[in-house]
Amino acid sequence: MKHDVLEPRFIKAVPRDLEPGVLYVSMEYGTVVHSCCCGCGFEVVTPLTPTDWRLTFDGEGVSLWPSVGSWYLPCQSHYVIEDNRVWEAGPWSKARIEAELSRDKRAKTKFYSRSDTTIEPSDAPIDAPASRSSEVRLTGLVVRLRRWFF
Incomplete structure (x- = not known):
């Protein structure tokens, strides 16, 4: 992973241009967006819904569950975001x-x-x-x- 730590930013609306290494959290829109942690530059959107991802914030660190699998991107990267850290996960078949x-x-x-x-x-x-x-x-x-x- 090119980015192994993400800086959480709580925002109202997602900016047009994403800074690598930043995790944009919009509670108003129930969405978390970031530039893929592998460094490919593609946008990764993780909706916060009962059937999608869950976000936890302890005042300092942000975690997302379940893992982020970029299956539709050419990189097909797979990782977990836990307490602002990015942990590479194994590839899926x-x-x-x-x-x-x-x-x-x-x-x-x-x-x-x-x-x-x-x-x-x-x-x-x-x-x-x-x-x-x-x-x-x-x-x-x-x-x-x-x-x-x-």
Whole structure:
């Protein structure tokens, strides 16, 4: 990885030009954006939704879960962002990528077709940490995102 530490910046809107090594966090839009940590220069967007990524901030460090897999980029880089640090993760096979994309599609379909607003533990992303709550409630931001996408 060319960038092994990211500087978190909490912003309202994502800038047109991304600075390498900066993790842009827009809570208003529920989105985290950064220039790919491998150094290829491509933009990586990680939406913060009940079926996508989760962000934690402890006052100093930002972490994203699950890992960031740039499967649609030429570099196909894969890494974890934990406490502002970037940890390179192993490459995934084409079959594993396809399985994850399929799981993600099923999770979104199931979540957004429900009349209630919870995710059961079985809907958690693969490799989810054991400490994660078994139930996630929709927030105003997610409701707005849901209306925008659907």
